[in-house]
Amino acid sequence: MERLDGYMGKILRVDLxxxxxxxxxxxxxxxxxxxxxTGMGARYLFDEVPPGxxxxxxxxxxxxxxxxxxxxxxxxTGTFSVVTKGPMTNLAGSSQANGLFGAYLKxxxxxxxxxxxxxxxxxxxxxxxxxxxxxxxRHLKGKGTFETEEILLKELGLGRRGSVQCIxxxxxxxxxxxGICGDGGHIVAHNxxxxxxxxKRLKAIVVVRGKSEIPVRxxxxxxxxxxxxxxxxxxxxSKRIYEWGTGGGFSxxxxxxxxxxxxxxxxxxxxxERLDGQYIRTHFKMKDNPCWACQLRHSKICQVTEGPYSGxxxxxxxxxxxxxxxxxxxxTDPGAAVMLNRxxxxxxxxLNEAGWTIAWVMECYEKRVLSKxxxxxxxxxxxxxxAVKEILERIAHRQGFANLLAEGVKRAAEKIxxxxxxWAIYAHTGAAPRSHDHRGRWCEMLDTCVSNTSxxxxxxxxxxxxxxxxPSVFDKFSPWEVPLINAKENGWLQFVDCLGICAFCCPNxxxxxxxxxxxxGWNLDLKEAVTIGRRIVNLLRVFNFRHxxxxxxxxPSKRYGSAPxxxxxxxxxxxxxxxxxxxxxxxxxxxxPETGQPLAQTLKSLGLEELIEAF
Amino acid sequence: MDQGKVRIEFRMAExxxxxxxxxxxxxxFIEEGETLRSLLNRLGGRISHFPEAVFxxxxxxxxxxxxxxxxxxxxxxxxxxxxxxxxxDRILFLPILAxx
Numbered sequence: 001m002e003r004l005d006g007y008m009g010k011i012l013r014v015d016l017x018x019x020x021x022x023x024x025x026x027x028x029x030x031x032x033x034x035x036x037x038t039g040m041g042a043r044y045l046f047d048e049v050p051p052g053x054x055x056x057x058x059x060x061x062x063x064x065x066x067x068x069x070x071x072x073x074x075x076x077t078g079t080f081s082v083v084t085k086g087p088m089t090n091l092a093g094s095s096q097a098n099g100l101f102g103a104y105l106k107x108x109x110x111x112x113x114x115x116x117x118x119x120x121x122x123x124x125x126x127x128x129x130x131x132x133x134x135x136x137x138r139h140l141k142g143k144g145t146f147e148t149e150e151i152l153l154k155e156l157g158l159g160r161r162g163s164v165q166c167i168x169x170x171x172x173x174x175x176x177x178x179g180i181c182g183d184g185g186h187i188v189a190h191n192x193x194x195x196x197x198x199x200k201r202l203k204a205i206v207v208v209r210g211k212s213e214i215p216v217r218x219x220x221x222x223x224x225x226x227x228x229x230x231x232x233x234x235x236x237x238s239k240r241i242y243e244w245g246t247g248g249g250f251s252x253x254x255x256x257x258x259x260x261x262x263x264x265x266x267x268x269x270x271x272x273e274r275l276d277g278q279y280i281r282t283h284f285k286m287k288d289n290p291c292w293a294c295q296l297r298h299s300k301i302c303q304v305t306e307g308p309y310s311g312x313x314x315x316x317x318x319x320x321x322x323x324x325x326x327x328x329x330x331x332t333d334p335g336a337a338v339m340l341n342r343x344x345x346x347x348x349x350x351l352n353e354a355g356w357t358i359a360w361v362m363e364c365y366e367k368r369v370l371s372k373x374x375x376x377x378x379x380x381x382x383x384x385x386x387a388v389k390e391i392l393e394r395i396a397h398r399q400g401f402a403n404l405l406a407e408g409v410k411r412a413a414e415k416i417x418x419x420x421x422x423w424a425i426y427a428h429t430g431a432a433p434r435s436h437d438h439r440g441r442w443c444e445m446l447d448t449c450v451s452n453t454s455x456x457x458x459x460x461x462x463x464x465x466x467x468x469x470x471p472s473v474f475d476k477f478s479p480w481e482v483p484l485i486n487a488k489e490n491g492w493l494q495f496v497d498c499l500g501i502c503a504f505c506c507p508n509x510x511x512x513x514x515x516x517x518x519x520x521g522w523n524l525d526l527k528e529a530v531t532i533g534r535r536i537v538n539l540l541r542v543f544n545f546r547h548x549x550x551x552x553x554x555x556p557s558k559r560y561g562s563a564p565x566x567x568x569x570x571x572x573x574x575x576x577x578x579x580x581x582x583x584x585x586x587x588x589x590x591x592x593p594e595t596g597q598p599l600a601q602t603l604k605s606l607g608l609e610e611l612i613e614a615f
Numbered sequence: 616m617d618q619g620k621v622r623i624e625f626r627m628a629e630x631x632x633x634x635x636x637x638x639x640x641x642x643x644f645i646e647e648g649e650t651l652r653s654l655l656n657r658l659g660g661r662i663s664h665f666p667e668a669v670f671x672x673x674x675x676x677x678x679x680x681x682x683x684x685x686x687x688x689x690x691x692x693x694x695x696x697x698x699x700x701x702x703x704d705r706i707l708f709l710p711i712l713a714x715x
Binding site: 239240241243246248249251252253255256257278318319320440461462463464465466471472473474475476477478485504567568569570 | 626627629630636637676677678679680682684687688689691695707709710711712715
């Protein structure tokens with residue numbers, strides 16, 4: 001195969017049923033259309049997982065991919081995507097994690113790997129210097145994610161030369177929102193990637209950092225653009241994250257009305273300053289835990305210095321961790337949030353779904369729908385940190401009542417039924433949203449409900465149309481403007497998720513495209529990059545319709561779409577407008593406004609003619 | 616003629632290139648009939664980085680990456696940029712962050 005700049009040109013196909021691992025060459029035509037990461041994963045998913053294959057069938061695929069920027073000198077290029085058919089929605093799932101793994105995979109000689117089948121007993125995949133083998137992992141059964149990582153790195157004598165992705169008890173026990181954890185606390189979290197891995201009895205993947213050289217078209221330009229991209233991120237687009245982490249937006253969320261508090265029963269959280277990144281970074285002891293080549297260094301380890309968890313050491317929670325283990329469950333102690341964040345990662349679960357599930361239980365307990373007896377002796381009062389830790393462990397092991405909670409908040413609420421069913425926060429496609437109060441962020445609520453991966457697809461916290469050359473949003477609560485902006489924005493984020501770079505490291509879109517061109521030798525412009533992203537969005541959408549998606553599922557639950565009782569957005573609810581907004585969005589995406597299905601001309605314009613007959 | 620004062624609080628030091636600890640507060644005199652738009656125009660002419668970071672007086676556009684809260688209400692929910700200001704109003708400028 002001729003040199004393909006930005007790529008190693010090879011992937012691994014791992015068949016756990018037959019215990020065979022083989023190499024395959026990358027298909028150049030696929031690369032041009034889908035680039036890498038989420039794009040390549042989406043194409044393989046579409047081609048190899050037909051309707052009728054369920055998330056836990058051996059026929060499902062678990063697809064890991066880096067991208068062309070992976071393992072280069074560009075900041076934050078250890079990122080990788082995992083694509084599969086996920087258990088929360090039984091539709092497509094795509095999730096990313098940062099760290100080292102994506103870079104090490106390329107240094108080991110591979111752009112990605114596909115896992116299929118199911119092993120008869122627990123195994124792990126070992127990738128080393130262009131070779132891979134399956135090894136016995138029975139001794140790791142029941143171990144938490146941090147323990148698993150530590151044991152494997154120690155027994156293989158790897159230290160920082162190795163990168164591990166693994167599942168914890170939650171993944172082993174097929175908790176629907178189990179994630180895949182690695183590199184000391186990074187997690188591929190959304191839509192149950194870890195449950196799919198557990199269903200295949202794959203406990204871990206270990207990659208040894210090899211010595212392969214990453215082919216790059218113009219090394220000088222990459223060096224220069226890498227510096228420019230980082231400087232831009234550090235001084236402009238991600239400056240706040242550089243200084244205070246993603247938690248640096250916590251107080252702003254509280255004051256702006258998008259901080260989630262006590263299962264949306266209120267929008268007020270006067271204690272917000274103590275959970276803001278500024279407080280944590282100026283009060284706790286911090287240590288860098290950087291990802292591959294990252295100069296933004298927002299990922300840190302922290303030691304709690306006050307309160308009942310003083311001395312505890314864990315990853316500094318991201319904003320979503322602070323929100324979940326703080327206001328969502330009614331906790332005001334930042335040290336407790338650090339502890340719960342680490343414990344949840346150790347169990348190996350998506351904290352968003354876990355948090356909304358527990359918050360719903362707390363509301364049920366407060367309103368006497370669930371009793372201490374129902375909850376196997378737990379008093380699930382708001383802010384009861386010890387009870388939250390205990391229920392997390394029970395969920396991960398599917399013990400007692402918590403077995404129901406391991407199904408996620410939508411399924412648990414439907415099972416309990418009655419009025420309590422209306423209190424759960426989720427999109428009807430099956431999964432809970434990120435830990436925000438989206439009633440203060442209509443763009444993200446619409447996006448979460450209509451996206452093809454059941455989490456944000458077009459938006460990222462907010463919408464940034466100016467970065468694509470469009471006018472700014474005038475009214476972020478306009479039923480007319482919100483769908484228009486989301487439709488215009490959609491495509492960029494999916495393109496970024498193809499590249500193998502952390503989204504925080506590349507806020508400048510023009511420079512990101514230039515970096516891609518310098519690495520690959522392509523000549524993309526911003527519009528073409530967005531078109532690639534939109535191709536992936538439409539490919540995943542066709543996949544989802546083939547696998548049972550209906551437009552009527554793309555809406556918020558009653559509580560999720562409700563109007564806040566208090567706070568900056570008091571009284572303003574999206575529900576009366578939601579149907580109109582979704583319909584407008586479909587139309588502006590080139591989809592049928594009634595069914596939400598991509599129109600033939602839309603697929604044709606994106607080079608997806610072969611999908612026209614696929615419905 | 617001054618008719619009163621509003622209190623302005625910024626929680627976006629990084630966007631404005633400030634190094635002071637947050638929140639940064641200031642008081643601003645307002646005139647009779649003053650709107651949020653006229654206040655933003657005035658601040659845009661006075662605070663460096665304000666036009667590119669928050670509100671550009673030339674194009675009259677408010678950045679999508681900023682939220683403005685007046686007396687605990689998001690400004691879009693009142694009358695947008697035409698919101699009338701009055702003595703004692705508290706105006707917050709907030710960044711919209713990605714989460715993570």
